[in-house]
Amino acid sequence: MHFTTSFIAAAAAFLPLVSAHVKMTIPNVFASNKDNSPLDPNGANFPCKFPGGIGSRQSPQDTYTPGVSGKFQLVGGATHGGGSCQISITYDNPPTKDSVFKVVQSYEGGCPIVNSGNLNGNANEGLPEFNVQLPEGLKAGEAVFVWTWFNRIGNREMYMNCAPITIGGSGSSDSTFNSLPDMFVANINGAKNNACTTKEGVDIVFPNPGSNVQVVDTGRFGAACDGGPSTPGGSGSAPVGGGNEVPSAPSSISQPPSAITQPALIGGPAVSVSNIIIGTSFSDIGSPSETPAPEPVETGAPSKIAPPRTTLVRVSTTAAAPIKPTVVPPPTKGTSPPAPSKGGDGSKNGSGTFQVGPCDSSKVIIICGSNPSSYTQCFDNNMAYGPFAVPPGTECDSAGMGGFKAIKPVSSRFARRYLGRNHRRSFVHSHSF
Incomplete structure (x- = not known):
């Protein structure tokens, strides 16, 4: 890759950013999964950045109840222009390369924030919390909560953090879990279910995001893989009106x-x-x-990150009357x-x-x-x-x-x-x- 002189000169001031990638801090992740690096592209530490792909069991510290809104927290200043994320669940503690990961919620655009590049070089930069809700009927018991992220700008990567959790409620059947879509895997050539190498510069649209999709209309959507859907929201639908909040970068550009x-x-x-x-x-x-x-x-950086208007899309898996979409763009005032x-x-x-x-x-x-x-x-x-x-x-x-x-x-x-x-x-x- 060729870099111009101005590229190198201007970028020299941003070297602190290279140690400030985004990682999940809530729920509490596996002890060997606390760094903020992406997965190795050869799949050596897939899943969960376990060394050699092999982790050790860890007792859950957090509980999520199906049908009840919960939260997860990310930190890191190198936000790579945002992107798209997924939250998935597996019942294997610890997960392995052969574990089944099922998607419970997808975030297309604006994850972890809406911005044009990076925030700063602070590895502990607090980012706004995200809401997440596990589907009703999910089997109660010990499980693992998985966050994955595909950054919009920079190397083609996949970020992944895993946290042991307890799923509350009284669910006892595997049917809900089995009905969920598989977690999207890309940019990991060594993973057996690697889908493709994602395109840089777009907030990817997942091939199968599931029925619980949150969309931030960044205007930069693109198919995750060639031939895949390029319209966010799942099932080819456009974003529809909603009031949930998704974080935005504290920037005036x-x-x-x-x-x-x-x-x-x-x-x-x-x-x-x-x-x-x-x-x-x-x-x-x-x-x-x-x-x-x-x-x-x-012209000054605000002390708090202001969230823009966003969209929560819940796509029914059964036939339903079409909803006329209403696109909700991020705020532009200022x-x-x-x-x-x-x-x-x-x-x-x-x-x-x-x-x-x-x-x-x-x-x-x-x-x-x-x-x-x-x-x-x-x-x-x-x-x-x-x-x-x-x-x-x-x-x-x-x-x-x-x-x-x-x-x-x-x-x-x-x-x-x-x-x-x-x-x-x-x-x-x-x-x-």
Whole structure:
């Protein structure tokens, strides 16, 4: 794989992210399953990241009752642009390579959060809790709760954490368990039921997500495997209205749409922009005369992660009258501010903060000026916007296609404000961690 000079320069500031992958902390996972690495692609530690694929029995500490809403908790700042997850159950403690894993709930899009890249380099970054409900009729007794995740951005991987639990209630039959779909397995060449290698850049749609599906309409869905369904929600249905909440990244930038007509600048009258980089803050806009007045934008990272509106989809496995779908998009207020009243001609906008001029994005991304503490950025539409303040602890570096070089250690909070360009030019992923 070829990396440009600017890619390497910009990514150097994010090395703490490589040790901050996402893992499950509630319910309490197996002692040998507490690290945050993905599964080995050769399947050596499948399932549950057990060394050699062999684990030891552990007594349950958590109880989940069928038909009653419960929760599970994830942590980690390297959220890889979100993705799709599943919660599955097996009655083997410990699970083995031959265990049967059955899906009880799927989360398509927005798992573990909705964002364009990573949050920060904090391996213990708390992420909002997820609701989960085991199906009624599930047999009571000792079982294992399994979380799997397929990240949207980065290497094609499968994450898996397992936790021994007690299933409450009075169920005594295996029929409910046997009727559930099998857990989706991908990107693990050594697993006997490996389905495929998933495509990067999409929130995958599971081939068989089951009847309990939660969908966050990210607008980035794609089939998990070639020829599979690409519409989320199961059974080919679209998302329908719902009120459950799914977490969102604490960021003031949003993912650019597939068709970009002009970048929407952060800033405007009475708005001061310092460290925020507009890398992925785009919107489809009309002519300047149709552009509404800019709204204030918060430039500081919020103390709590704000959840967007999401969708809970329960798909019946029996014939039922069709439901007219209503797509519920994530909230956009405050994430894609309107464009300035004038732009594209090298003039300043209403606040006097930004200047726009032509550039060649195939040759340069970060344009350094006489002041190393500021820069302008060249976007895919070959227009340069700025000036912006460089990230804390860095200075502008004109080498190659431009980037930043550190002048002192930077805080992990910088990851919430880093250079985007769809975040793929500023993303390094390695498994030497």
